[in-house]
Amino acid sequence: MTLVLQNLGTFVVYALIAVFVQNAVFTRGFGVSRLTKLVTDSATDSLIFCALLTLIQILSAPMGYYLNQWLSAPEHWYRDYIGPLGYVLCALVAYGLVLLVIFLLPLANKRELMAVLPLATLSCAVLGPMLITSSQHYTFAQTIGFAVGSGLGYGLAVIMLSEGQRKMNNRKVPATFKGLPINLIYIGILALAIFGLTGHMVSY
């Protein structure tokens, strides 16, 4: 019972760390290219994208953990070379599983989900947390917590950037700053606020 509670505590702490202290977008810059497009693209539903991204992360994180355990053996000297390919495979297996579920379930927006799923899978926001958890040798509970938190943290970034769009589309913003430049400056200000909260830079 104590072990379960201990692991649950670790899971919650690492999820919170991934949401706020090591936010995928504001401190690591993962998936920021997609994010700047997502908030200005009315054709793609941001919430669906974030939900699928989190799902892919949750499914691929345990596979990434066990792959890292196997690669960590001293005889696997080629770990740094094939590691990224292995994590891409984990993400693609998760992609296949989610695709199968979407295909089997009687969902009304199947076509939309199937169009967004590759974009959510092939994202630095999926590979990045796997690389962090493997390079920093996280435990299973820490890995899953970090994966869940990274997905939620990305969702938080999407919500914050979407909310800021109204202000950024204000006519007082100079024309040359509209679009990508003002979005980057806004993300930078939010990143500075996160830095003010945590007080340190994360290592990479």
Next chain:
Amino acid sequence: MKDDRVRYFAENMDRLSRRDRVFLNNPVIMQGLGLAPIVIPANSVMSAAVLAMGVLLLLTPTRIIATLIGQHVGFKMRAVVYALTAGVVFIAVAYIMESLFGTQLLSVGIYLPLLVMEPLIVKRFENPQKERIVTSFKKGILTTIGFCLVLFIMAALREVLALGTLGGIEIFRGPLLPMASMPAGGFILLGVVAAIWRAAVNAFKKNVSLGVKKLP
């Protein structure tokens, strides 16, 4: 601007705006690709050199191989092809990079393997149109040049502002803006650079259209 150049730019502006990957349609400034490596680890010219070599070795080969394989698979499988190709090409890239840079690779950390899923490398899968091998080679090289140009500009700016040095050589005594080396500084600086770049592109286009009106 000379008359014949004005005429050439005016006649080909639409095509150039789509195809030019260095100035008019830079992948970073205009399309917002490759932002993570530029705003986080590229805070010195040395880090930029490591990242530039990584992109140079990864982007064009991945694009060419994925184009070759993509001609035999359906559009829905294109994402899988691009991701796996980038992962396989990275094995060779990692080996070459380690022999070239050794421990200096630590300056970019996980951002080198992260290039495998960077939209700059794999975004082509979203386009349903098939690409010719020659086109993928040309676009791969031009996209690399466009990305590296912004990467080095940003890295040099960040190093000068944050450390007062350029390529390790002291330019100012002490840092001018220590925040430039942080992710927040990277985002804000890139936003300002993007705005200036876009203003320059708009000014160029305006100059061409004004020049056309003055043509005899």
